[in-house]
Amino acid sequence: xxxxxxxxxxxxxxxxxxxxxxxxxxxxxxxxxxxxxxxxxxxxxxxxxxxxxxxxxxxxxxxxxxxxxxxxxxxxxxxxxxxxxxxxxxxxxxxxxxxxxxxxxxxxxxxxxxxxxxxxxxxxxxxxxxxxxxxxxxxxxxxxxxxxxxxxxxxxxxxxxxxxxxxxxxxxxxxxxxxxxxxxxxxxxxxxxxxxxxxxxxxxxxxxxxxxxxxxx
Numbered sequence: 001x002x003x004x005x006x007x008x009x010x011x012x013x014x015x016x017x018x019x020x021x022x023x024x025x026x027x028x029x030x031x032x033x034x035x036x037x038x039x040x041x042x043x044x045x046x047x048x049x050x051x052x053x054x055x056x057x058x059x060x061x062x063x064x065x066x067x068x069x070x071x072x073x074x075x076x077x078x079x080x081x082x083x084x085x086x087x088x089x090x091x092x093x094x095x096x097x098x099x100x101x102x103x104x105x106x107x108x109x110x111x112x113x114x115x116x117x118x119x120x121x122x123x124x125x126x127x128x129x130x131x132x133x134x135x136x137x138x139x140x141x142x143x144x145x146x147x148x149x150x151x152x153x154x155x156x157x158x159x160x161x162x163x164x165x166x167x168x169x170x171x172x173x174x175x176x177x178x179x180x181x182x183x184x185x186x187x188x189x190x191x192x193x194x195x196x197x198x199x200x201x202x203x204x205x206x207x208x209x210x211x212x213x214x215x216x217x
Contacts, residue, residue, distance in 0.1 A: 001179045002056070004187035006167070008035045008046060012190045013053050019193070024056035026109070026131075026167065026187040028087070029063060044080060051081040059109045059129075061087035062097075070097035078106045085109045085128060090118045095125045102126025109165065119151045123160040129185065134178075135168030144168070145177050152182040172196050 002023035005016045008031040016022040027050070032038070037046045047060045058081070062073040074086040074097060086101055087109045088094045098108045102125065109129040110122035114137060122130040132151060134144025151164055166178040169188030172195035178186050186192075 001183060002163075002185040003193055004056075004059075004165070004185055005190055005193065006031070006169070006187040007189065008032045008037060008050070010049060010053065013050060016190055016193060017054055021193075022054060022056070023185070024058060024083075024085075024187075025050050025054055026059040026087070026165075028061050028111075044077075047077070047084065048080055051083045054083070056083065057085045057107070057129075058083050059085045059087040059111075061111065062089075065089070065091065065093060067093045067096045067100075070094065071100055074101055074106060074108075087111050087131075088127075090114075090122065095121050098122065098125040098127050110162075111167070114147070116147065116150045116154055119162075119164075120154060123155060123158075123162040127162050129163050129165040131165045131167040131187075133168035134166055134174060135170040137168075138170070145174075145181065148178060148183050149181045172198075 003021055004024040004026050005013060006026045008027045013025055032043055037043055051058050060077045062070045064070045064073050070088060077084050077086050085107045088097050090110055090112050098110060101108050107128040109131055110127040111131045113119055113130055113132045119130050132147050137144035148166055163184035165185040165187060166183040167187050169175060169186050169192050171192055175186050175192055
């Protein structure tokens with residue numbers, strides 16, 4: 001499973017990259033605003049800065065909601081850097097745009113997906129990634145992980161090549177469960193990745209090993 005970090009914070013991206021296990025980055029206008037990145041030119045520059053840190057795919061989101069606007073924005077984003085993946089919302093105009101991008105060799109990430117039907121449309125249109133938001137489903141007492149499982153079943157049935165990118169991952173158990181049910185990618189905060197390394201028995205064991213070593217020196 002690929003590990004993406006969901007942020008616009010360059011320091012966190014650098015830290016994740018330094019671990020040697022980071023495969024890409026996802027971000028959105030809200031995450032950009034959180035880092036104080038506003039204005040079209042600043043946002044575009046920030047995408048390039050992110051691409052210069054990581055080795056893998058970087059999702060850059062369009063803000064238009066009409067076909068023509070999405071195509072114009074998406075083509076501009078794709079020209080920024082070879083690692084850019086154009087992030088398109090799951091609406092009918094977005095499906096048209098994804099199909100256009102797929103026909104023209106531009107990779108896409110269909111975002112804000114909350115149902116199997118939406119995931120089928122994204123795959124049919126040729127999306128590179130589909131992003132079901134599992135955390136937001138959990139927030140409304142719906143099983144987000146079950147959605148991942150159902151999409152996996154449908155995609156396997158028809159050999160769809162679209163990768164399932166589990167988005168809105170909140171914690172380490174989300175990551176582990178997504179891996180168990182076959183998500184191709186997860187994207188979440190840095191803590192959801194670094195948390196995988198933590199276990200109290202590891203800490204206790206290491207502490208004892210070091211204490212025993214010091215006794216003999």
